[in-house]
Amino acid sequence: MTALDNDRALDDDRAPDDSRTHEDIAALVVQAKHDREAFGALYAIYVRRIYNYVYYRTGNHQDAEDLTAQVFHRALGHIENYDERGVPFSAWLYRIAHNLVANWHRDRSRRNIVPLDEFVPSSHPAEAPEAAAERLGDEEMLLEALRRLPEDRQQLLILKFVDRLSNAEIGEIMGRTEGAVKSLYHRTLAALREELGAHAPEGALEEQPEKKPARRWLRRR
């Protein structure tokens, strides 16, 4: 491989093919203990998921980038100690992210920082201004309520809706059984409903849900 090819490989930040099996990932992890290129492949697989997780926990892109970088630097530094028999690699990464985000929240609450940037995660380009304002108000209210939830409930909703993980995968990350995750999901929705006073309007469930952007790299395995 020439220097130029190497440079191109480094600059290839596209989401990787999501067809890797659990065994492929395990082999990559073993290789990554002594090979930075293999770690780069793992990075390419998980960077978007971790970024999304951190972004929804922090609410702004700058801190999400900073913490995502810390997650992967820490993972690189400790990958030799990682044991596949314990938890899957993805769960290990999420746990690092979870701990760093928890520290970040603790530091912020000590320093009493008020965020200046807006938290508007989605964009709908072809939308009338009135409808957009109404929708943003609704979204903002929902996300505000989400951020007031206890940490484990926020984590569950992000892993479920943003990272689209199964209850079994979420259980591995959160250290709970699948049944406990299911139960927590129910309690979380019930708490949010109490918080928002949300009742389904007549005919609401018969409407088609909004179209979502492609999530090729977030597809469930």
Added chain:
Amino acid sequence: MRTMVLRDPHMGESMTQETLEDILAAHVDALLHGDDPTGALVAVYAAARDLLYLARRLYAVMVPVEPNARFVRQLKRELVGKPAGVALFAPRTWLRAPVQVPASVKLVGALGASRLEPGCRSSRCAPTWRACWRGARPPSRSPRTSPSTASALRPLRPRLL
């Protein structure tokens, strides 16, 4: 009464024909045994309706975001493309200015301090700091020793006793 279908009806699954048949059968069985679970059933499914609606709203709002491509590339370069020693000096442009500036000042300060004579860390050498920076020895009343970094930093450590 067969409670299987009532145990967890709001986990995001829409009601199937089979589930509806189970509910109706359980309902009529309960009626025939002298119970009337109609109110409870309606309440459970009203609650399920609200939760299903809320779950769909969350699904619509919590969309994945795409990280900045430059950030993704740069972090990959830092993790893979360059040795760790060089990565220290890589421009961390994804950090915000309020973080970058103090970090740069601290880094430059630390590099500067490492070039100072060890004796310059004490307050009595403060006036000659500039001279020490240029490599001149600080004025010293006692013979110059070269204490280790640990002993030079000892006064800064908190006292435990």
